[in-house]
Amino acid sequence: MKLNWLLAAPLPEGVPVQRLLYQRLRAAIVDGRLAAGTRLPGSRQLASELGIARNTVLFAYEQLGAEGCLLADRQGTRVAPLAVAPAEPSAAPAWPPLARRAVLAESPLPGAVELGAFAPGVPDVANFPFRAWRGCLDRAWRAARPRHLGYAAPGGEPELREALAGYLATVRGFRLRPEQVIVTAGTQAALDLCARLLADSGDTAWVENPGYPAARTALAMAGLRLHPVPVDGEGMAPTPADWQAHPPRLVMVCPAHQYPSGEVLSLPRRLALIDGVRHSGGWLIEDDYDSEFAGGGPALPALYGLQPGAPVVYTGTFSKTLYPGLRLGYLVVPEALVPAFAAASASLARSGQGIDQVALADFIRRGHYTAHLRRMRRLYQARQRALRDALARWPGPELAIRGGAAGLHLVLHLPDSLADTEVVAAAAERGVVVRALSRYTLAPMRCNALLLGYGAVPEAQMPAAVRRLRSVMGQ
Structure with missing residues (x-):
């Protein structure tokens, strides 16, 4: 049979002829244009028809033979039967269905990455301290070792965990060891860890209503049943019926500045939430995404550390305070949870950005971070x-x-x-x-x-x- 059509179409630049012949022969076999059992010309004959070197044909035949697309014996070379029948040329692919939980992912809000008036939650990156940050990056690269180019240490680079522990002790009054700080690739990664380690599929998670869609998605995709709790002028406002009919395993709350309503969770509500979660055998996840920009008088104390032994995990992020593309956040967990969270962050998330983490630690230690926040x-x-x-x-x-x-x-x-x-x-x-x-x-x-x-x-x-x-x- 004649196969001169194989190289009739224009040849793309930079692709070797032997590679092109192999690709076009393989495509013809897979889509059924060359049916199983079809006998192909000998290598000399096909080389003559196409005006190419015989070695080029031999390469294609040998490669396709190794892949099981061609069979060669004393009677010549023929197309091997394939396990999958060729698809109809005009048929749409019959993709397998998505997982059932895929429908739980909420559509992103439009224009989520736009700047200017009046995109909410967007920091002014034009005033980012580029020079100070560059200096920290330069020092981090000069001191870098091969391990910094691999995955980050379990729980995050020790320098950053220590710097964050000191920072939170100063600005938030937390009493903690550096090991209690777990560095994550942003808030979403932190919530995913909490949902997987603190709850089982089918457990109930309370979310604020209105609330942050991405947080709801993270919890729902982990298999949790969401129970929306209304927000009023004092923040999340659960009723006795909520506690009785929907006892939570997790409660996700933004006490310092509820997103998107902007309300602040009152102190009586904070204490009541801790007490209720303690009695329900659950956990509070405190999302402190932008309290650094609080104005006016002193901020209310964080849920974390408000009461001894309170079941609270604290999350923070640098997306609002520095820039979103940094993709670094952190968790603060009770000491008893440190081994599980450190191991999970290493095995599930496999976080990287070791150089950025070292640079950020330097940025915090030198006072650049607090100075930037003041400005x-x-x-x-x-x-x-x-x-x-x-x-x-x-x-x-x-x-x-x-x-x-x-x-x-x-x-x-x-x-x-x-x-x-x-x-x-x-x-x-x-x-x-x-x-x-x-x-x-x-x-x-x-x-x-x-x-x-x-x-x-x-x-x-x-x-x-x-x-x-x-x-x-x-x-």
């Missing part, structure tokens, strides 16, 4: 004031503004005549990034408000950005 805290407070001033000049009835005790966004509550999702869509057409609070809720709660992030919006640009938002809303 950014002042900057964000000024931007929040500028946003509030611009909103105060809004014509018509005054709109309720909540939040602002910490973090990088405010919540603007809307009248019933304006649906937050419709405002978000219209704002996007004008180049304004806002979030609909209703997108963060689980049924049956209804919310109608906008999240206005101010972290990446310079003060001078705030009035114009608010005017654009007003025009979208017909003001």
Whole structure:
């Protein structure tokens, strides 16, 4: 049979002819154009037909023979029968179904990586201390050893765990050993570890409503049953019925600055949560994602360490305080959990970024981190004031503004005549990034408000950005 069509199509640059002949022969066998039992020309004959060297044909035949696609004997070379029947050329692939838990992954909020007005939760990376960070990276690379190019040490690099323990002792009053700090690849990795080690599939996990969708996804994908608990002006507000009908194994809470409502969990609620979880035999996961940017008076004490022996695991992140692409966070766990969490972080996550971890430890020890936080805290407070001033000049009835005790966004509550999702869509057409609070809720709660992030919006640009938002809303 004639096979001159094998090299009739244009030859791509840089691909050896022997490799190309092998690939096209193999494709023809797999898709059924060369059926099982088809006898192929001898190597000399095919080389003559294609105008190529015989060795080129021999390479292709030998490679396909080694793969079981061709059979060679005294009677010549023929196509071997394949175990899989060729697919119809026009048929769509019959992919196996996804796992049932895949449907639990919530769709990401639109524009999650956009900067500017008014993307919430976005730090101002333009004011990142590049020079100081570069110096720490340079020192880390100069002192690097081969082990730093592999996976990080179980639980994280010792230098970073020690630096974080000292930092948390100073700013949060924690009494802990460095071994209690478990370095993770961000908050999501930390939550995944907690869900896998502190609960079993089918256990109940309480989540705030409204709440952070990515946290809900992490818990749901671990096989936990989510029970949404409403949030009011004092934070998560469980009722006696919640404790009785849905006793939690895990309670995920953002006490310092609830996301997205911006509320602060009151001290009585903090104590009540610890007591309730202790009696239910569960654990509290304290997500302290941006308390470093708290304004005003002294912050309330963290859940971790508030009571001796409290079943609390604390999580922190550098995504808001430094930059999201660093992908480093951490857990603080009771001493009894250290061996399990260190082993799991090494075997499940296999974290890397050893050089970045060493550089971050140096960055903290030299005081760059606290200095950067002081600068950014002042900057964000000024931007929040500028946003509030611009909103105060809004014509018509005054709109309720909540939040602002910490973090990088405010919540603007809307009248019933304006649906937050419709405002978000219209704002996007004008180049304004806002979030609909209703997108963060689980049924049956209804919310109608906008999240206005101010972290990446310079003060001078705030009035114009608010005017654009007003025009979208017909003001």
